[in-house]
Amino acid sequence: MSIPLHISGNSSVHDFYCATECTWCDGCGDYGIMAAAKRAMVELGIAPHDVCLAFDIGCHGNMSDKMLGYRFHGLHGRVLPLAAGMKLANPKLPVIAFGGDGASFSEGVNHLVHSIRSHYPITFILHNNANYGLTTGQASSLTWQNQPMNTSPNGIPEDTMRPMEFVFSLGPTFVARTWSGDIKQMTRVMKAAIQHRGFAFVDVLQACPTYNKFASHQWLLEKCYDVSDEGHDPSDLEAAKKIAFDTSERVSCGILYQTEDVPHFIERLVPRKDVKTTPVEETKITDVSALMKRFV
Amino acid sequence: MNRVSIKITGAQGQGINSVGEMVAKGLKRAGYHLFGYREYMSLIKGGHSSYQLDIADSHIESSETKVDLLVCLNYIGLKRDLQDLKDGAILIHLIPGWKFSDDDKKLFEERKVTVLYLPMEKILKEMGSRPIVGNVLVTAVVWCLLGRDVNNVKDMIKEQFGHKGEKIVELNYKFVDRGKQYKDEEAGELEITLPAPDAKRKDDLLLTGSEAMGLGAIHAGVRMYCGYPMTPSSPLLKYIADNQNETGMVIKQAEDEITAMQMVSGAMFAGARALTATSGGGYDLMSETLSLNGITENPSVMVLAMRQGPSTGLPTWSGQGDMLLACFGSHGEYPRLVMSVSDTEDCFSLMPEAFNYAEEYQLPVTVLTDKHVAEGLYMQPQYNMKKAEMRRGKLITAQKELDKLKSSDRYDPSVEDGVSPRWLPGSKAATYCAQGDEHDAEGNVDETGPNAVLQMDKRMRKMESMKQNLPEPVSFVVESGKWKEERDPKDIDLLVVSWGSNKGAILDSLCELSACYLHYSYLWPLKTEKLMALASKAKKTIFVEATHQAQLAKLIKMETGFDFDHQILKYDGRPFFVDELSSQLLALSS
Numbered sequence: 100m101s102i103p104l105h106i107s108g109n110s111s112v113h114d115f116y117c118a119t120e121c122t123w124c125d126g127c128g129d130y131g132i133m134a135a136a137k138r139a140m141v142e143l144g145i146a147p148h149d150v151c152l153a154f155d156i157g158c159h160g161n162m163s164d165k166m167l168g169y170r171f172h173g174l175h176g177r178v179l180p181l182a183a184g185m186k187l188a189n190p191k192l193p194v195i196a197f198g199g200d201g202a203s204f205s206e207g208v209n210h211l212v213h214s215i216r217s218h219y220p221i222t223f224i225l226h227n228n229a230n231y232g233l234t235t236g237q238a239s240s241l242t243w244q245n246q247p248m249n250t251s252p253n254g255i256p257e258d259t260m261r262p263m264e265f266v267f268s269l270g271p272t273f274v275a276r277t278w279s280g281d282i283k284q285m286t287r288v289m290k291a292a293i294q295h296r297g298f299a300f301v302d303v304l305q306a307c308p309t310y311n312k313f314a315s316h317q318w319l320l321e322k323c324y325d326v327s328d329e330g331h332d333p334s335d336l337e338a339a340k341k342i343a344f345d346t347s348e349r350v351s352c353g354i355l356y357q358t359e360d361v362p363h364f365i366e367r368l369v370p371r372k373d374v375k376t377t378p379v380e381e382t383k384i385t386d387v388s389a390l391m392k393r394f395v
Numbered sequence: 396m397n398r399v400s401i402k403i404t405g406a407q408g409q410g411i412n413s414v415g416e417m418v419a420k421g422l423k424r425a426g427y428h429l430f431g432y433r434e435y436m437s438l439i440k441g442g443h444s445s446y447q448l449d450i451a452d453s454h455i456e457s458s459e460t461k462v463d464l465l466v467c468l469n470y471i472g473l474k475r476d477l478q479d480l481k482d483g484a485i486l487i488h489l490i491p492g493w494k495f496s497d498d499d500k501k502l503f504e505e506r507k508v509t510v511l512y513l514p515m516e517k518i519l520k521e522m523g524s525r526p527i528v529g530n531v532l533v534t535a536v537v538w539c540l541l542g543r544d545v546n547n548v549k550d551m552i553k554e555q556f557g558h559k560g561e562k563i564v565e566l567n568y569k570f571v572d573r574g575k576q577y578k579d580e581e582a583g584e585l586e587i588t589l590p591a592p593d594a595k596r597k598d599d600l601l602l603t604g605s606e607a608m609g610l611g612a613i614h615a616g617v618r619m620y621c622g623y624p625m626t627p628s629s630p631l632l633k634y635i636a637d638n639q640n641e642t643g644m645v646i647k648q649a650e651d652e653i654t655a656m657q658m659v660s661g662a663m664f665a666g667a668r669a670l671t672a673t674s675g676g677g678y679d680l681m682s683e684t685l686s687l688n689g690i691t692e693n694p695s696v697m698v699l700a701m702r703q704g705p706s707t708g709l710p711t712w713s714g715q716g717d718m719l720l721a722c723f724g725s726h727g728e729y730p731r732l733v734m735s736v737s738d739t740e741d742c743f744s745l746m747p748e749a750f751n752y753a754e755e756y757q758l759p760v761t762v763l764t765d766k767h768v769a770e771g772l773y774m775q776p777q778y779n780m781k782k783a784e785m786r787r788g789k790l791i792t793a794q795k796e797l798d799k800l801k802s803s804d805r806y807d808p809s810v811e812d813g814v815s816p817r818w819l820p821g822s823k824a825a826t827y828c829a830q831g832d833e834h835d836a837e838g839n840v841d842e843t844g845p846n847a848v849l850q851m852d853k854r855m856r857k858m859e860s861m862k863q864n865l866p867e868p869v870s871f872v873v874e875s876g877k878w879k880e881e882r883d884p885k886d887i888d889l890l891v892v893s894w895g896s897n898k899g900a901i902l903d904s905l906c907e908l909s910a911c912y913l914h915y916s917y918l919w920p921l922k923t924e925k926l927m928a929l930a931s932k933a934k935k936t937i938f939v940e941a942t943h944q945a946q947l948a949k950l951i952k953m954e955t956g957f958d959f960d961h962q963i964l965k966y967d968g969r970p971f972f973v974d975e976l977s978s979q980l981l982a983l984s985s
Contacts, residue, residue, distance in 0.1 A: 184661025
């Protein structure tokens with residue numbers, strides 16, 4: 100069994116259309132992110148049946164039945180190992196994982212660490228609205244200081260995590276930041292992420308009009324700029340870190356860092372060298388006589 | 396059953412395993428029926444551990460509490476293990492100037508024990524060698540005391556160390572000869588008489604339950620293994636990982652058990668057979684994902700290798716206390732299959748079945764094993780490579796069939812047996828969502844009451860349809876001192892019921908009694924028809940389990956209202972020993 104034979108090569112945004120009603124708040128960033136995800140796949144010639152989409156739990160996870168594709172809506176915090184498992188079983192499938200900041204920087208932060216250092220060849224879209232939206236606006240580890248939130252009326256006593264410093268410390272091969280109001284930019288970034296050799300980390304700063312009163316759509320509109328407009332070289336790691344970390348005046352967006360020189364997880368597996376088939380295709384009753392004879 | 400047992404005790408890291416393994420291999424190759432049992436502690440160096448080999452005149456899967464030959468590599472054995480000596484036993488120890496207490500001397504006299512001191516340090520010094528070769532000396536001494544030809548040991552040394560060069564081999568040979576010299580000088584004609592061997596079994600396999608399970612998993616078509624180390628599941632991870640260059644499998648040592656189970660779930664969703672294994676604590680972490688696989692109807696297989704006690708408990712010892720956890724653990728109600736291995740035969744043959752049921756009924760399967768099976772050393776007739784079948788149920792792969800599919804076929808609640816068609820990501824077909832929220836037929840979130848009932852009923856119908864197709868438990872009876880499988884036993888005085896690794900000790904005990912043993916491999920859903928039929932014929936029923944709560948008996952009671960006449964329970968981390976169990980059974984049967 101060989102699936103997929105090849106990526107379809109053509110599709111339309113309409114192919115991804117699902118009749119289920121959207122349930123996000125007016126002005127939610129998820130509308131834009133979903134539109135960009137569909138566009139990126141269409142521009143790459145990926146049809147719904149060509150792709151595996153894995154969703155975490157949260158407002159973004161409600162996207163799992165708002166667009167077509169082979170989808171898996173899993174557990175909170177666990178989307179990355181689920182997606183990695185799909186990819187390792189069938190490396191021919193493009194696999195895109197979607198998760199929020201609560202899932203990725205609290206509940207399942209370990210998976211983010213190990214997915215980056217494992218270099219799984221998958222795309223990760225971080226829906227970063229800096230709070231737990233679906234449970235009605237509690238603080239996440241990315242919520243700013245001094246913001247009264249549901250269950251933390253005095254703001255959080257903890258420090259706010261700095262996601263870019265964290266991610267860059269793990270030796271990533273693709274780091275991008277974009278924001279939910281710029282569909283064109285998100286599409287460009289997601290396309291590059293899907294085509295990336297290894298693990299692509301895409302931080303999408305997402306407007307949450309209901310619960311995030313600090314980094315609003317308006318704030319993002321004013322602060323975000325596209326690094327490609329200023330001639331940033333994504334292969335320059337030091338320059339990438341500098342513009343990624345310093346968000347005091349402006350927020351750098353676009354592909355911040357990218358290298359295609361680092362082998363991904365499957366390429367590092369000695370037993371899989373020169374293997375052309377996928378584990379899915381190899382699944383059959385296997386004669387183990389040779390292994391068995393060693394116990395005689 | 397005529398049987399002999401030998402035990403080597405010492406500190407971990409002292410080499411008791413290498414002595415035990417070499418003696419076991421040598422005996423097996425001569426056709427002796429044997430079973431190996433290891434005890435060790437949760438540490439790397441020191442402590443007190445043992446390697447016991449039981450040898451019998453027919454197939455054997457159990458150990459005795461008493462031994463015919465005790466080898467003590469350090470003094471702790473001399474303080475702790477002397478009570479285990481049988482009448483006429485031989486004790487060898489390595490401790491210079493050890494003074495036995497008056498009680499010890501009395502015991503030796505009463506039981507006619509021969510005590511031999513092997514001056515290891517002195518011999519090593521004389522021969523100018525490092526302590527590691529001492530294991531070969533001990534092996535040779537034991538081998539000669541068993542009345543075997545010392546050249547067998549040389550052959551095994553050649554096989555094991557040949558690649559290290561002639562010099563190493565020669566050095567080891569010298570120690571083999573020195574061992575024989577020691578035996579001739581110190582023990583003379585004294586030898587332990589072994590039960591008769593059976594030449595037909597020379598070509599048997601000698602392997603642990605973990606190795607058998609690894610072979611079974613590879614045989615079943617598993618192409619990806621994700622695991623996180625935890626005793627006693629680690630030997631399975633090790634076996635499969637060590638052979639990756641030959642099998643070409645994808646191996647991932649994950650960051651935790653949650654990851655391992657999630658990766659396996661993703662891989663099974665994509666259509667590969669994938670496996671993970673863990674012990675109780677790891678199972679707790681994985682159980683949320685089992686519930687996810689329940690509602691998404693995603694097939695999965697995991698091995699739960701049990702040890703004794705809650706929390707860390709007795710991490711290197713055996714038990715069966717996780718059975719009800721496997722049947723009912725993790726949130727919500729969902730269909731599942733819980734099954735258990737009992738020896739190297741079903742460690743191999745049940746792995747393909749675990750995957751077949753997982754795929755046929757699209758649900759999570761838990762395969763129970765325990766430390767006793769996982770690390771027990773079994774003699775096993777070579778496996779038949781033609782017996783296993785690959786059953787993937789309603790998995791659709793043909794394009795003609797794929798073309799006809801609608802998204803709403805995936806979770807179609809109208810299917811009679813509860814099993815709806817499944818097709819894989821990448822198939823050119825209508826797509827669907829494997830949805831962790833309650834969902835409609837396509838996998839779209841649907842929180843309406845009637846839909847929730849419809850989908851729950853659909854999923855739970857799979858329990859009934861699967862139960863119909865599961866094999867009944869297997870019954871064994873004793874005929875002229877040997878046990879054999881008997882489909883429809885008549886005239887039952889005593890009915891013994893159990894599951895898992897207890898089978899070995901029970902069957903070996905049965906040879907002393909006239910009884911019928913009913914062995915459960917499939918635990919949940921539970922088939923009870925055969926049990927009820929046999930129980931109604933039996934004069935007395937006894938339930939055996941390595942738990943405090945008699946978990947399977949509770950499950951049987953829950954399903955049928957049936958109470959056993961007696962229960963034999965054990966929860967000290969040790970397996971059932973054959974002498975201990977047969978005297979308990981004997982007392983209860985009279």
